[in-house]
Amino acid sequence: MSNVEQTLSIIKPDAVERNLHEQIKNNFIENGFDIKNEKKIKISKSEAEEFYKVHQSKPFYDELCNYLSSGPIVVMILERENAVTENRKLMGATDPTKAEEGTLRKKYGISIDKNSVHGSDSIENAKIEIDFFFKS
Secondary structure, three states: OOOEEEEEEEEOHHHHHOOOHHHHHHHHHHOOOEEEEEEEEOOOHHHHHHHOHHHOOOOOHHHHHHHHOOOOEEEEEEEEEOHHHHHHHHHOOOOOOOOOOOOHHHHHOOOOOOOOEEEOOOHHHHHHHHHHHHOO
């Protein structure tokens, strides 16, 4: 029985600014993901606050929202078997200095804040996050 899932991936402003989005997209494709939909957008601070509201109580919330709304991002719906887990593996640890070799954050991340990519952390959140950016 196949367990095909969808997950949301965001190529964050630091990576888009450095023109890494095509390289990062190729990493997903090479790792068996289908990019079902994608768009390059710029979101407002209030949209970022809405998107990250699960982190509202955390000390880094405001900075996170400022950062996500600081420049263009590329949002994508990725699909493959176990997409959520496989994307998290491919991204690596939030802190690029602690991420494993070969992961996206190890390759492209600048810092714990500017770690180049976001991915949904659960199937439930993937649905919410995909709807946030791709609801018709």
